[in-house]
Amino acid sequence: MIQRVAVELSLFAAAGFLLFALDDLLLDLIYIARRVWRALTIYRRFVPADAGMLRGTAEGWMVVFIPAWDEAAVIGDMLRATLERFDYPDYSLLVGHYRNDAATAAAIRQVTDPRVVAVDIGVDGPTTKADCLNRLYDALVRVETAEGRRAAAVILHDAEDLVHPQELKLFARLIGRAGVVQLPVVPLVDPASPWIGGHYCDEFAESHGKELVVREAVGAAIPLAGVGCAIGREALGRLASSEGGRPFAGGSMTEDYEMGLRLGALGERTMFVRLPVVHGQPAVVASRGHFPATLDTAVRQKARWLGGIAFSGWDRLGWGRGWGERWFRMRDRRGPLAAVLLLAGYVAALLWSQLWLAQWLGAPPPAPLSRGLDWLLRLTALLLTWRVLMRGMFTASAYGLGEGLMSVPRMVIGNVIAILAARRALMIHLRGGPRQWDKTAHIFPAETAR
Template sequence: MDVLYWFASYLFVLKYVVYALSVLLLIFGLDDLFIDLVYWGRKCYRRLVIYRKHPKLHYSKLKEKAEQPLAIMVPAWQEHGVVGPMAELAASTLDYENYHIFVGTYPNDDKTQADVDAVCARFPNVHKVVCARPGPTSKADCLNNIIASIFTFESQAKFTFQGFILHDAEDVLSAMEMRLFNYLVERKDLIQLPVFPFERQWYEFTSGSYLDEFAEIHGKDVPVREALVGQVPSAGVGTCFSRRAIQLLIEQGDGIAFDVQSLTEDYDIGFRLKQHGMSEVFIHFPVLTDTHKQQINKGSLKSASYSSVVCVREYFPNTFTTAVRQKSRWIIGIVFQGMKSHAWTRDWKLNYFLWRDRRGGLTNFIGFVALLVLFQLACIWGYQQLSGSAYNFLSIYGDEPWLSAVLWANAVLLANRMLQRFVFVTRYYGCIQGVLSIPRMVWGNIINFFANIRAVRQILEMGDVKRVAWDKTSHDFPSLGEARASYRPLGEILLSAGAINKEQLHNALTQGQGRVKLGRYLMQQGVLSGEQLAQAIAEQAGVEYRSCPPLSTPEQGDLGIHKTIAVRYAIIGLFLEKGVLHIASEQHLSPVALGAISRKVGHKVRYYIAQPGQVTVALKMHFSDDSAYSYANLQRRARRSDWPHFVNAHYSEFEAISEVAMLSPSVANQVMIGQENSDSGVGDYLIAKGVIDEQTLELAQRIMRRPLASDKPASSSEVSL
């Protein structure tokens, strides 16, 4: 009897729980249905009206706009082994050259610092930033340190970045990302790209739940938000801020752009910029090439246009614990910190989306409770069917017509939710992932529930939502194949090759460094031959050495190399074989430079290291108006016994200026990007930009002339210039 009493009480309570859940689920379902109707109505209108009057912009138009300097900001706490592959992949895939990556590290993270140092040695456009305070602080604090370093670099290189881009170290960038930002940054102050996680194995439901959520949120919810209120929440990656936006944030923050106490500073900034009338955009921009069309399996139902959008790809957590940790940070930042930082406004449309942001604190709990209740009802129904009991326990719900109507409405809304999820996942990932997204809805709800629990517990433990620490999540990075050898100093290579001894290296480092490069100094002192130096540089760069006599070089126009390309990168074309253009350089060419050369000449590129002066003399012969470097005059000069020294003694003007002015490789590279589109010579351009003064240029020109006048190695007094 007692058991029946307690069971009846349980059914009574369960009945009113079902009532409450049914009403709440109906409200949330209608809320989602509104977004669905707006999205599909807007899509139909744009297709039937807008795109008939205004055709979509073709991606080829992006290349017509001159490259503006863009800065990529990468916070890196315990990211060793990740930064290098990211820079490597960006250099090999980005259809852009005028960008720099600033990596924020911490003084108590030696492994990441060492990793970034190795990357900086290979990539002149990668810069290490060491934060003032030991880590982990917050992502916002790291970004503030990065911005300060960017401004310092700007003052050194005498130029300004036009776009500031947020990325994580594990991000994989689309080839046209920089082009798209470059095209929009003058008109838009916050540009957000969609994020589409990488697929893992079909049975890994945790990482798959991220795939489903981002496909629907960035495929539908955020575009509707932008269309209705013009406000876009940054995803923290794939976000570009205009210079105007960064300057405004710094002014409003009393010198600090990002809120250091916010766990989701990206979300916070979207509102701050909107409050000051800044223009924000969420951009779905397809780059549909013939290759991409051929790769689409029509049976997968994947959309060729949708799956080719410029976006950010990365691997998200694939374990329950790491997913709960990451999502609890998002919940604290968006729901709880958001309620404290962003009050309700007078704009009902903006308030509506604030409500949608914050309702996660309720829906994560309600959805989980609904699963538990559904499970209990299923068990009760199963017991009735199997036991043959005369009791019809579920009859307590049968005399409520309104409840029946609400339950049917919720069933229809649930079916719509499943259909929407299937459609948006299928558009990008194909129908297999679309089908899997249905059962993953349950698993995602469980993850979100426990993330909510953890978020609330953290806030209660700290006593203040602003005091919760940055809980970084580790990510995976796609494999790039064989790892590259670590960067070795030139002196170490020369020692191991037996080209110099320790005493000669010590003397060169103490007497010559800071005036000329180590290899050049050793060669000028007669310690090293041009061939030995070139072989050492080739080993350092990981490429082959090849002697390239200037008189043997072919006409550059025949290889598709124009003067602007040859002079800009200090290269000379050798031959074209099987679609690969073979070129020579006297210095290491970064992967970024090689990618730019390849795009400009329309061929894959392979380069060799030539002896000092060989490329410089060849460039003068092919492109200079100086009669002394005509083919006939150089041919007569080559008959003299000192011809090798004559060639090796040649400096390029920019190399001489860089040594005298002690320009870092990163500054020097940025200066040359700007000079490429200038009608001025290198020296005049640098003076006009304020990088050097006339005295520095004169000293550089003296260094270039003296070896030619004497036809003998330069003395130590000449090197001291």
């Protein structure tokens, strides 16, 4: 009986993993082909760009939206570090806080700089993050009217982000060519959480090093990460006009992800940019920050992402147009099925281990596997090996060999978090979606705090 269950679960999991692995392999091949083609054509005629090309770029008023609920512990340090780091002459930081969050409001007021604009959004919190952003948009319209000028772009950052000095110059250079520009997100290594916090380093190294590159290459819209991204003021105004003055999707747990796809559907160009700080070096112009360091907070965050993208995205966004768009929306929404396959695979592994242990203790050996299942498991194992190597290579490229080796066992941690997050996301979806901002506690990098 145990072997029969183990065989059925193995067949189910292996068949699903094979389909996902072939899907990932196609993405890898497109990425490799693109790298080779650019090396043989573009980079033979042009010098690869780096942040040095941004010298002297300073056009347009940039406005940064920073929504804040219960962020008294980090918002002051974040604002001071941002003011010190941004190498750009004309920008404003609009920081939205709630009227019942006196501690956060006080921390914002302690940063006495005219570029910091504290915005009491006029309601008790927490509402949703999208609601806070929509109220910041209303505040921007008021500021523009009062000052008699219009922003060139709106940049999104969170209260724990460590900004890059050159990002506003990069946005100023590109925002006229695209309605949306997204920079890579680079999680900071947390020595206190090498396993849970570290798995974010692995996932973002691969997704923002490869997947978004291919996504843009095949013509699919770039979803926003909610940080390190710029939205052209005209594009944001178009979206606001089509949505009754509220450009951010108030009923979504992933309003940032949706905004990129919705702007792409309006015909705006969406752009993902990996610009090296120095050509030939791994560091890029990016948004950095700490990610959740405990199992509970990681599950909560992943559940928000999974619920907003996979469960709600079907109804809210549809499938778009063009094979590239449909392909990547399918990839975005496979998380719940992946969680089921992972659970089946781990249960099957547990059952097989029990059978092998029983054999070691003297029980009869399990019956041989069928030829078809045996080959399916071998092929899946081969593709899994390729997947592990790709993950390790991208992590090592971004963080060094040590973190690259750590990424291998951390895949198991990520899988466990994915399974737990899928369950939580399903429960939230069945209850009707988010009712308020389900945020996690944040920390700001101590070495940059002032």
